Amino acid sequence: MITLSYGYRLPENKDFDFWPHLEFNIQRLAEHKHDGSDSAKIPTYNLKDATVDVLKENWVESNGVYSQTITIPVGYSPITSRIIFKATEGLLDNQVVNCDYSVSGAETITVFSLDNTYNMKAYIL
Numbered sequence: 001m002i003t004l005s006y007g008y009r010l011p012e013n014k015d016f017d018f019w020p021h022l023e024f025n026i027q028r029l030a031e032h033k034h035d036g037s038d039s040a041k042i043p044t045y046n047l048k049d050a051t052v053d054v055l056k057e058n059w060v061e062s063n064g065v066y067s068q069t070i071t072i073p074v075g076y077s078p079i080t081s082r083i084i085f086k087a088t089e090g091l092l093d094n095q096v097v098n099c100d101y102s103v104s105g106a107e108t109i110t111v112f113s114l115d116n117t118y119n120m121k122a123y124i125l
Contacts, residue, residue: 006032006039050076050124054085054099059116066116071108072124078103082125085111087118 001021002010008028009021032039050073059066072078085097097120100112111122 006037052122052124053088054111054120054122056116056119059113061116064114066113067110069104069108069110070122074107076124078105078107078109083109084123084125085120086123087120089118092118 001015001017002012004010006028008025011018011021015021028038034041052070052073054068054070058068060068072081083101085099087093087095087097097113099120101109102112104110109122
């Protein structure tokens with residue numbers, strides 16, 4: 001049996017005690033904390049969702065579609081991040097709003113909406 005980094009166990013040929021070590025590894029996976037002692041440490045920017053305000057006064061209208069460009073916080077990629085939009089006022093407060101967006105730069109996206117009457121937050125995950 002070989003003990004790997006963070007204490008996981010790797011069976012070798014002719015190890016007869018395979019199942020207890022498999023159970024140990026499963027338990028270790030279930031209880032790890034990503035604090036650097038029992039598993040790899042997670043970077044702090046991944047511990048909390050980033051948010052960006054999408055304000056109603058910044059919409060620009062073109063052919064009945066409203067758009068605005070927002071900057072993604074440092075540490076997040078507009079290409080690999082998942083982005084969810086939620087209203088922050090009125091009847092839709094804290095409700096998911098279906099907006100389209102496209103990547104417009106290394107740190108920016110352009111958000112598109114058919115409604116420009118409420119403020120939103122973009123949650124970058």
